[in-house]
Amino acid sequence: MTYSVAVSGASGYAGGELLRLLADHPEFEVRTVTAHSSAGQPLVSVQPHLRSYTHLTLKETSAETLGGHDLVFLALPHGTSGAVAADLSPDTLVIDCGADHRLESSADWAAFYGGEHHGAWSYGVPELPRLSGTQRERLTGARRIAAPGCNASTVALSLAPGIRAGVIEDRDLVSVLAVGPSGAGKSPKVNLLASELLGSANPYAVGGGHRHIPEIQQALRWAGAADPTISFTPVLVPMSRGILATSTARIVPGTDAAAVRAAWEDAYAGERFVQLLPEGVFPRTSDVLGANTALIGVAIDEAAGRLVVVAAVDNLVKGTAGAAIQSANIALGLAEYTGLPMNGVAP
């Protein structure tokens, strides 16, 4: 069976990446692409790398253009997807790549985003360890899915195994991320200019306040954390894509090294898209460029009394569009891996 697909926000980076991946999906057929200011233009005029879509023209984003598809991917600015989704049939599988439906807590929403809270949808990180099982089970049969925040899912996948196994403390976590600017979107801003970022490392949201923090905490609570605290600092570096998250946690006193490592081995054994690397090996972002793969390396720093987890993710794939498609596969009962690349584009 072929599922008909619409992608809104198709002129942006997340929308473009959805389309790149969907082009290779044997069961999905993109019939409609929508945008705002570039509606009416050929898709390829704003996404010139999508050469297999020369036949598509961008339409307005509306209930009319998006309705009537089996799947609708929303890659829209914060605060807009709720209204759009309300007009779509409850039988349509709707996957929101924006933030609107990620947080269960209205208080968190109010504190970090503000405006009306539209409630949480099934969170689209299948491999995420939960106290019982994984997030995958909550995606089966879902018709409303929230794709994750890219930084949030990277850190959550890094730390949740240790939280669930009780080998790391949930207080006093520290994550510092080297991130590419594509996660910040395509709207022109001075601080995202090439002249500003080339040859430079630029921190932002220092000292707390990044919107992915409550999303990380939520995921860690699902894994068993009581009241996790995390110092979270993203640093823009000169690569278009990629997240390299270095996360550290205090090891629970008395835990032996084998038990620590076993937590991650248990969590990701058999997973295709979240792979634990051998001891002493750590990932680079180029290893996962363009791939739906998260690579994780774990080290115990005995002198510092801390566990160090390094995770590499392509923010637009495993961090957003790939997670969305993987979750859609699960929701529809397809083989989870359908149409998704494992191998990175390196060098």
Added chain:
Amino acid sequence: MTYSVAVSGASGYAGGELLRLLADHPEFEVRTVTAHSSAGQPLVSVQPHLRSYTHLTLKETSAETLGGHDLVFLALPHGTSGAVAADLSPDTLVIDCGADHRLESSADWAAFYGGEHHGAWSYGVPELPRLSGTQRERLTGARRIAAPGCNASTVALSLAPGIRAGVIEDRDLVSVLAVGPSGAGKSPKVNLLASELLGSANPYAVGGGHRHIPEIQQALRWAGAADPTISFTPVLVPMSRGILATSTARIVPGTDAAAVRAAWEDAYAGERFVQLLPEGVFPRTSDVLGANTALIGVAIDEAAGRLVVVAAVDNLVKGTAGAAIQSANIALGLAEYTGLPMNGVAP
């Protein structure tokens, strides 16, 4: 039917890219990977981005390890593939990604490479216009194929349509290329260090002498040039992959603009992997990153009396490994496009 495949030189950049693409090819199955100094190691230890190959270990490159496969890809240093190929059955499809079998002229070989000349194999650029038809016809049924030089094929695809149509002169061609360093391989050299290339544009082989020059001239002669001359300057720029070739040629006096453009339209109408962009649109290398696509833009500069052709290619894909697989598809009678990506990984 599934064809069994061996890849030699699997630890290098061209070998790695062959494996990345082959992983998605539905008719090919990689059974053997070989290397030199890293033989005995798991493939993934030297190609950590190739997560679908965790089961393969690098073997020595020899007639024993390469023999018995339907296809053998050679990604070896210059001067070594002839001897390896001689030991393989004439029924085996052998595709050489090195330079040894690209040049028909022994004099050119002696002048630009030196050492013994092993003769030319079928040149693996299917879309290349020839005086009669394209290079594609010479690949059907071939059992020995020479994948092209990445810069050479980019420039040849840029200029051959105009040569064949008689709208540009074959003397006094000028090409300047912005190229990423991955084409120079994985051997550590000071001039290829990140410290040397980051934030810098570095020319090399200035004033003639680059080994791709005779290969370009050969291709242009196939398209009808009598005695082409070309000023060819590559410039290393800080991107890991990609070639942006800006080629200019004198327009044959009296040629009208429509006839000029028609030469490229005719050459590439119906081609999936070589696309002419609309008037006024020019490609970027990121549009073709990871894709087997060459994008070409053509402009007439009336004030300068020159045609300008800008072509973007991923040196490791359409420039090398993708060209090799596309040619193999043709040689074996498969659909030419099997297993090859059209869409670039952008941004």
Added chain:
Amino acid sequence: MTYSVAVSGASGYAGGELLRLLADHPEFEVRTVTAHSSAGQPLVSVQPHLRSYTHLTLKETSAETLGGHDLVFLALPHGTSGAVAADLSPDTLVIDCGADHRLESSADWAAFYGGEHHGAWSYGVPELPRLSGTQRERLTGARRIAAPGCNASTVALSLAPGIRAGVIEDRDLVSVLAVGPSGAGKSPKVNLLASELLGSANPYAVGGGHRHIPEIQQALRWAGAADPTISFTPVLVPMSRGILATSTARIVPGTDAAAVRAAWEDAYAGERFVQLLPEGVFPRTSDVLGANTALIGVAIDEAAGRLVVVAAVDNLVKGTAGAAIQSANIALGLAEYTGLPMNGVAP
């Protein structure tokens, strides 16, 4: 004596670079900095790298704020500096880093810029060879100076020696430039985003029409060209600064190699800031990063019948702000080299 200095457009890239260089000038003292939308803010809040200026606040750009200084540098958008300069005393040395006063020909101005033409000021490239002497003589005692276009001066310095000496033809010149985006300014535009430029080479103004073309032709006419034609293609590459210009020209038939090289040797012998490299050596942009130095390498490609000149310049220094200060030194009778760095910041 200390000269008092005002810099308008101090919030932009050219303005910032003027200030960086002026900080080390022993005879100049920056007293006033002006801007438009950021007037009222501390300079360092928009130019955080200028740590020696923590005492300065941006003022509005006006006759009142700029008046009363010995030197006024204008780094303003096109079309605005004429009016500002008209309000300044004729005794004030005014140096315009914008385009308004570069072109002598009103027809060129109309064709490439449009709007009112304000006439030409002394062109600020001291070393530029002219049929008789250099441009330097025209800067002595000047009180209105036009700093050059960065690409234009790089190409003009590359080719003018050969034109003057009659060793290269002035028709059918070809220049392709790898350029960093800082020359395009600090206004946020999608095509200048880091996400768009990282990992990519992006051509623009292909096929003629770049505003620096008439400026190059003007300079070559000063060197003796009758009616120069040039194919000029800039390519944005992922480095914040720098121009690597590869320029080729047909060698006048019958010219011997020694005479060709002598043209450049003669032109730049004794010049500190324009250096001809030894035969076989070519520059990289990192060699001149942050420096007021142009490095030039010259090669004769006998097979192609063309001369190849490769020049490296920092667009913001020798291409703009350094040229402005060097010209100011000459105009005021100071040692030409005062306060200007020769050595690049590499790696």
Added chain:
Amino acid sequence: MTYSVAVSGASGYAGGELLRLLADHPEFEVRTVTAHSSAGQPLVSVQPHLRSYTHLTLKETSAETLGGHDLVFLALPHGTSGAVAADLSPDTLVIDCGADHRLESSADWAAFYGGEHHGAWSYGVPELPRLSGTQRERLTGARRIAAPGCNASTVALSLAPGIRAGVIEDRDLVSVLAVGPSGAGKSPKVNLLASELLGSANPYAVGGGHRHIPEIQQALRWAGAADPTISFTPVLVPMSRGILATSTARIVPGTDAAAVRAAWEDAYAGERFVQLLPEGVFPRTSDVLGANTALIGVAIDEAAGRLVVVAAVDNLVKGTAGAAIQSANIALGLAEYTGLPMNGVAP
């Protein structure tokens, strides 16, 4: 008075940067440059950006070539500077840019470097807060100085103020650094190739073991730490230079925010080359490119219970060569700031 200067290891990155800075020092005159494999070549053939040194030729590194100068800078591989220095007069000011004389503890030396320990020289980070005063006092009149490790001094300057003031705990420090590859030197290695680093973030020395860890601990003990522990992870990112260190520490319970900030204000008030940024402002590495300036931003993350300190340093300037020259100025009784740039080269 002019001091005569010799620089050994002049073909490398640290040596090159010493020369770039020394060219602008009014009291120092470089008379001798030495190297190993490139001895006999013109300096400019291996350091083509150093255009003011076209008159110098590299000599062998020996007691004969280095002797007889007032100052000798050593930029040599680990383990070699002790022997070279032993042959120099005790009256000669010798500054070692290598690691040999940084650590006071022979046990640390044995654990992290191995081989013979040559003892510690005066540590060349003048602004470093110590329990009493600063490191500056220990440099006055010194004749043997150890320039710091670039990562170590960046982290030490970040954290020492809080340690000395007792506002942060010395256990459980966490530092993650985005660093450019030039700190790893000019020897060609696969993992330092541009192809490997462009578009990628690459961690190394994960889980402890980096040689700068004991150097950081030593500096923090000087500031009053009893037994500091630190989780330290460097991440190579695609910029040639620069360190952006994100360091976090637990705030001592009961400390109010004003007291925390006051610790850094007190430490660096009046310092020219270590500047604390206003609240809410954080540095980028491009702000200090080429400058002898460390910029520091401090934030309190109340939710996480941690202080976050972000510091930006140019690893080759304030991290190495600039620190060496600043320390030499102090040792010789010159104005500390002589010849050293404050402003970064941005964008």
